Amino acid sequence: MAENVNHPKYYNSHPNGIECIDIIRHYVCDIANAIKYLWRAGLKNEMGMKDAEKEIEDLNKALWYICDYKKHLIPKMEKLTQTTTIEVRVKQTTGYHIQEITEGLDKLIATSLQCLLRNGLIWNSKELCHELWFDDIDKATNAILQRISDIKNNIND
Numbered sequence: 001m002a003e004n005v006n007h008p009k010y011y012n013s014h015p016n017g018i019e020c021i022d023i024i025r026h027y028v029c030d031i032a033n034a035i036k037y038l039w040r041a042g043l044k045n046e047m048g049m050k051d052a053e054k055e056i057e058d059l060n061k062a063l064w065y066i067c068d069y070k071k072h073l074i075p076k077m078e079k080l081t082q083t084t085t086i087e088v089r090v091k092q093t094t095g096y097h098i099q100e101i102t103e104g105l106d107k108l109i110a111t112s113l114q115c116l117l118r119n120g121l122i123w124n125s126k127e128l129c130h131e132l133w134f135d136d137i138d139k140a141t142n143a144i145l146q147r148i149s150d151i152k153n154n155i156n157d
Helices: 002-006 020-024 029-040 051-072 086-094 098-102 107-119 133-156
Strands: none
Touching: 020 029, 029 051, 029 107, 051 107, 051 133, 086 098, 086 107, 098 107, 107 133
C-alpha cells in the first residue's frame, strides 16, 4: 500500500527511471499539475473507467491547469533578462535535461512536456518570461488536444 501512496507506478514508469516528483517540485503549481497529469496519462487506471477515458480525463485536467496558468500567471511575468538559457536552467534545477525527461514518451505528450518544462520553473526572485513562452503554452495545448483527438479516433476505429 505504501508504494501506491509514496511512489505510484504511474509516476515511476518513465523510460529513463525518472520519477515525476523529482521534476514537478521545481515548478509553479499550475505547471507542476499539468506535468503530473501528462506524466501519468495512459498509465493510471481507475475503476469504472476505460483506459482511454481515463487518459482523456488526465489530458483534460492538464489542459485546465495550462489555461489557469495562462489566465492568472503569465500576465504577471516579466521579460527574461538572465543570460542562462532555459534548457540549462531546467538541468540545473531538476538535475535532468529536457531531452532526458521527454525521451521515450508519446510524441505529443513529449511535445507538451517540453513546452511546460521550459515555462514553469520556480525562479529565485520573480517569475520570468521569455518571448517564446506564450507560443510554447499554445503549442503544449495543441499537442494535448491532438492526443485527445487521436485517442477518440482509436476508440471509434
